[in-house]
Amino acid sequence: MEEQPILQLSSASIYQGNSLILSDVNIAVNRGEFVYLIGKTGTGKSSLLKTLYGDLTLREGEGQVVGFDLKKMDWKKVPYLRRNLGVVFQDFQLLTDRNVHDNLKFVLKATGWQEPKHMEDKIADVLDKVGLGTKGFKMPYELSGGEQQRVDIARAMLNSPKLILADEPTGNLDPETSDGIMQLLFRICREDGTAIVMATHDYIVLQKFPSRVLRTENGQVIDNAAINFA
Numbered sequence: 001m002e003e004q005p006i007l008q009l010s011s012a013s014i015y016q017g018n019s020l021i022l023s024d025v026n027i028a029v030n031r032g033e034f035v036y037l038i039g040k041t042g043t044g045k046s047s048l049l050k051t052l053y054g055d056l057t058l059r060e061g062e063g064q065v066v067g068f069d070l071k072k073m074d075w076k077k078v079p080y081l082r083r084n085l086g087v088v089f090q091d092f093q094l095l096t097d098r099n100v101h102d103n104l105k106f107v108l109k110a111t112g113w114q115e116p117k118h119m120e121d122k123i124a125d126v127l128d129k130v131g132l133g134t135k136g137f138k139m140p141y142e143l144s145g146g147e148q149q150r151v152d153i154a155r156a157m158l159n160s161p162k163l164i165l166a167d168e169p170t171g172n173l174d175p176e177t178s179d180g181i182m183q184l185l186f187r188i189c190r191e192d193g194t195a196i197v198m199a200t201h202d203y204i205v206l207q208k209f210p211s212r213v214l215r216t217e218n219g220q221v222i223d224n225a226a227i228n229f230a
C-alpha cells in the first residue's frame with residue numbers, strides 16, 4: 001500500500017482576505033523529504049506555510065497535513081494540529097524572563113506534558129540534538145543569533161513532529177552560522193525521518209544544500225520534482 005504523503009494540497013486556492021494569492025496549488029510532500037519553498041518577495045511563501053499550519057483557512061480545494069484535514073480545520077482543532085508539526089520562524093521570540101530550559105518546559109506544559117521526569121528527559125534530548133546540551137541554564141540574551149535559532153528548532157522538535165515548517169530560518173544569520181543551521185536541519189530530516197519544508201530567499205543555501213524546490217510565481221506553485229519527473 002502506498003504511504004499517504006505527510007502533506008498534500010489539491011486544487012487549493014490561498015487567499016489573504018479577499019485577495020487570491022495562489023491558485024490551483026497541487027503539491028505533495030512525502031515523509032522524510034526536505035523541500036525548499038522559494039519565490040520572490042510577496043509571491044505567497046508565508047501564506048502557503050500559514051495555510052499548512054492552520055493560520056489561514058483553506059477555503060477552496062482540499063488539503064491534509066500530518067493527517068489533519070485542512071478543510072475541516074477550525075480554531076478548536078488548530079492546537080492539535082500544532083502539536084503534530086513543528087514551526088520555526090526567522091524571528092521567534094523566546095520568553096526573555098527565563099532560561100532556555102524553562103522556555104522549553106513552558107512549551108511542554110502548554111502542550112499537555114505533566115510528568116516532570118519525562119519533561120526533563122525530553123528537554124535534554126532536544127537540546128542535545130541541536131548542540132546546546134550544556135546551555136539550558138543560559139538566558140535568551142546570553143545567546144548568539146545562531147544559538148537562539150537552535151533553541152527555536154529544539155522547541156519545534158519537542159513533540160517529535162513528523163513535519164517541520166520553517167519560514168526563513170537562516171534569514172538573520174551570517175553565512176557560517178547559517179551553514180550550521182542547515183546541517184542541523186538536514187540531520188534532523190535524515191536521522192529522525194522528519195519532513196521539512198523551508199521557505200528561503202537564500203540561493204547560496206540552496207546551492208550548498210541541494211534538495212527539491214517548490215517555487216511561488218505568478219500566483220502558482222511550481223514543483224521542480226514534477227517538472228523533472230513528469
Ligand SMILES: Nc1ncnc2c1ncn2[C@@H]1O[C@H](COP(=O)(O)OP(=O)(O)OP(=O)(O)O)[C@@H](O)[C@H]1O
Nearest residue numbers: 016017021039040041042043044045046047048216
Ligand atoms: N495579513 C495579510 N492581510 C492581507 N494581505 C496580506 C497579509 N499577509 C500578506 N498579505 C499579502 O499576500 C501576498 C503574499 O504575501 P506572503 O507574505 O505570503 O509572501 P512571501 O512570498 O512570504 O513574501 P516574503 O518573501 O516577503 O516573506 C502579498 O501581496 C502580501 O501583501
